[in-house]
Amino acid sequence: MVSVQSDRPGSGQGGEELLVPSSVKIVVAGGFGVGKTTMVGAVSEITPLRTEELLTEAGEEIDDLYGVEGKTTTTVALDFGRITINPELVLYLFGTPGQDRFWFLWDELSIGSIGAVVLVDTRRLDAGFGAIDFFERRGIPFVVAVNCFQGSHSYTAEEMRVALDVADTVPLVLCDARDRESCKAVLVRVIEHAMNRLDVMA
């Protein structure tokens, strides 16, 4: 993944090498409205972009539950940001779709990722359970980041750990999704956690 490869020689007319960077990604997961895009935007070098995936067959059956039987395509929006590490390496941050019915897309987003942030909101703790469960089951390194909105600083990290039933091996941090330094610290924890796990496995 580090090496720059291509099926075709990357040379232009003058024979100069055209560099195609490698990319890595970190997933920012959590319930609807918890601040995922805010977090992505706080550290991204570009305003978070939105791309849309059209779902046809898979969406059809699920849409029936919502009473829109006539609809054959569903659009899922993915918000993401970018941090250029160096000319050869780019880090992407992907926010997961908040709605539970798009779980299958989480798989695609998580595959090949360094790790994940599960962002939770103290006012809606239950919205974080699904995401925690998802990454636990798949063995993907993740940290739980509790987004402390103004006025919701009334819990300690330990209280949050108990309430969320998160194992001691999973880092849990308090953060402010609007604050760049705070979000940087969360990403640093994710990467360090992924590195520690590699060390343990080695």
Added chain:
Amino acid sequence: MSNSSDWWYDEAAGPMVRPYAMVSGRTRPKPAGEDLTLTTQVRALRTTTEQGTLSVEHLEIIKLCRKPLSVAEVAAYLHAPLVVVKVLLSDLIQRGDVITSGPATTVAPVDLNLLQKVLDGVRAI
């Protein structure tokens, strides 16, 4: 990215062209584009081949990718669904107009050196 003032309609009006019309109804990329993922990096070659058969969207992608961009970024800037962009990119890869980073690994990065670079990079922003 197209300048929004170039258009007489606004985003709320929805797309003027149905997404799949951009790719003549094709819903799957050509084999050359099968391995494209959200983060695959795409870069246009400086010398493009004959442009006669390329659509406006193809040319827009070539323009966007003068600097390397991910598939997801191309889709966002083009305001087109990912699947449509993958089809368009597969055309360009096959023609040799763009090159891409190697196939994305389906396993998490296990290279400590790589992770260290990412860590240093994030700390430095």
